[in-house]
Amino acid sequence: MSRKRKAAKLAAKNATKLESLEHPTRRQTTMAENKALLLEALRESYGIVGPACEAADVAQSTYYNYLNSDPEFAEAVRLINERTLDKLESSVVNIALAGEQEKNRLSAAQFLLKTKGKQRGFTEKQETELSGEVGVSGRVEIVAQLPSNGRDKNTGPASG
Secondary structure, X not given: OOHHHHHHHHHHHHHHHHHHHHOOOOOOOOHHHHHHHHXXXXXXXXXXXXXXXXXXXXXXXXXXHHHHHOHHHHHHHHHHHHHHHHHHHHHHHHHHHHOXXXXXXXXXXXXXXXXXXXXXOOOOOOOOOOOOOOOOOOXXXXXXXXXXXXXXXXXXXXXX
């Protein structure tokens, strides 16, 4: 989509928002329009749901309803998130190759990859080794009650 077209679309959207404040009968957008607006906003917000919903003027609950009920919408969202991870991954490689002066930016990119890129293996594993003896002091009493199988110990077999 060209910059001029995006700007015109944004201007029209802002005009619609102003009209909605002035007139109580706001034009209802269709579900397909909502989904298209959400996907475009997700692309622009790099898959961050809150700002995308705000930009598309769609409630987050509506977004999650679409995500859970429409496989095509869910796949489009997944692809947007994958593209975001690709950009972050490229960024980390470029920053890592740039040298020490980029250390702060690299830390930020690593944080994002660790939180958003877990499914790609961007996690830290921490292992803790314990050694020594474990002692238990005190008295432990185990009480178990066995079923009577219909017998009372005072009267012998139960009469039937």
